[in-house]
Amino acid sequence: MKGLLGMAFMRCERIADFIYDYAEGNLPSQWLVMRFEAHISLCKRCREYLLLYKAAADASEFRSLNEPPPELLEKTLEFLQQAGLTGGDEPDFPKADAKE
Amino acid sequence: MQQLDRDPGGSVESVEGVDLSGNRETDPPQPFDEVNQASFLESLRETGSVRQQAFKRLVEVTHGPLMNYIRKFISSHDEGQEVLQEVYLGVHKSLPRFEGKSKLTTWIYGLAHNKVCDRLGDKHRRMLELDESHPAPETPGSLDLADWDKSTPWELPPDKVVFQSALRTLIARSVALLPPSAFEIYFLRDIEGLSGEDVAEILGISPVAVRVRLHRSRQAIVDKVRDLMHGRTENGKGKSAA
Numbered sequence: 001m002k003g004l005l006g007m008a009f010m011r012c013e014r015i016a017d018f019i020y021d022y023a024e025g026n027l028p029s030q031w032l033v034m035r036f037e038a039h040i041s042l043c044k045r046c047r048e049y050l051l052l053y054k055a056a057a058d059a060s061e062f063r064s065l066n067e068p069p070p071e072l073l074e075k076t077l078e079f080l081q082q083a084g085l086t087g088g089d090e091p092d093f094p095k096a097d098a099k100e
Numbered sequence: 101m102q103q104l105d106r107d108p109g110g111s112v113e114s115v116e117g118v119d120l121s122g123n124r125e126t127d128p129p130q131p132f133d134e135v136n137q138a139s140f141l142e143s144l145r146e147t148g149s150v151r152q153q154a155f156k157r158l159v160e161v162t163h164g165p166l167m168n169y170i171r172k173f174i175s176s177h178d179e180g181q182e183v184l185q186e187v188y189l190g191v192h193k194s195l196p197r198f199e200g201k202s203k204l205t206t207w208i209y210g211l212a213h214n215k216v217c218d219r220l221g222d223k224h225r226r227m228l229e230l231d232e233s234h235p236a237p238e239t240p241g242s243l244d245l246a247d248w249d250k251s252t253p254w255e256l257p258p259d260k261v262v263f264q265s266a267l268r269t270l271i272a273r274s275v276a277l278l279p280p281s282a283f284e285i286y287f288l289r290d291i292e293g294l295s296g297e298d299v300a301e302i303l304g305i306s307p308v309a310v311r312v313r314l315h316r317s318r319q320a321i322v323d324k325v326r327d328l329m330h331g332r333t334e335n336g337k338g339k340s341a342a
Binding site: 016020055059060061062070073076079080 | 326
């Protein structure tokens with residue numbers, strides 16, 4: 001009975017407290033996961049909140065959205081080549097144990 | 101903001117990812133975190149063209165994400181490019197002392213973070229102070245997808261692909277509006293996929309602080325997406341004209 005009451009009384013404010021750990025899969029107990037999900041299943045507002053939060057956290061695809069202009073690579077490589085790091089008369093690396 | 105003062109040492113990590121000797125035509129640059137750290141370091145300890153090619157390869161793979169990171173703090177493209185060049189000079193100079201205690205990605209972002217701090221000085225610190233003054237969001241607030249503008253593609257029949265695509269667009273727009281320090285955490289953790297510990301190391305803050313700031317960043321994105329969905333203006337006040 002206590003468990004059912006606990007589920008019933010998880011408030012929207014608590015969803016905000018737990019959503020980070022839920023999205024990361026780090027809620028500390030299965031019981032808390034169950035209460036969280038029970039609330040989500042019953043509350044449309046929090047369900048939408050979770051949908052947006054998880055979508056925001058799942059951002060790896062944005063890596064390719066902002067491709068730099070090709071000339072950035074050209075200019076960077078040109079600069080590094082002039083500095084002797086990617087071509088031409090490249091200076092030797094200092095030895096790993098060398099003191100600066 | 102704390103500057104990094106690291107001198108990595110230790111063992112290299114597992115072998116996977118990029119063939120550094122590959123031809124670019126048939127072996128395009130891989131994502132930043134897939135650079136083969138062990139092979140890369142080994143190649144850089146070779147001589148002549150192998151080493152040059154390895155360094156060139158690193159630049160090819162990393163310059164895009166690094167420039168995106170730098171440009172959030174430095175609005176001028178030319179100045180951003182200068183900082184990027186400084187980062188690579190720093191990478192080249194410090195590589196002999198990098199032995200792999202941290203991931204290569206983490207280490208390079210740490211250098212980039214320091215170069216940005218050096219370039220911005222107090223201005224960067226002020227950016228962070230301003231961000232920290234923003235109160236943490238307390239509640240989910242209201243959101244009703246039914247409020248979405250029916251004259252937009254939202255009215256298309258329920259279609260997960262369309263919905264996801266539209267949502268990604270809104271999130272991308274919201275990410276672009278994040279203040280610099282909120283973007284920094286979000287970029288490193290959620291876009292670049294670094295671990296909380298790695299981000300903490302780069303920024304010189306505790307993993308708990310990373311967690312708190314990352315949550316605020318995500319929440320700020322959610323709030324902005326809601327504003328966009330409801331046609332509110334960028335400062336969140338009022339509805340825009342229909």
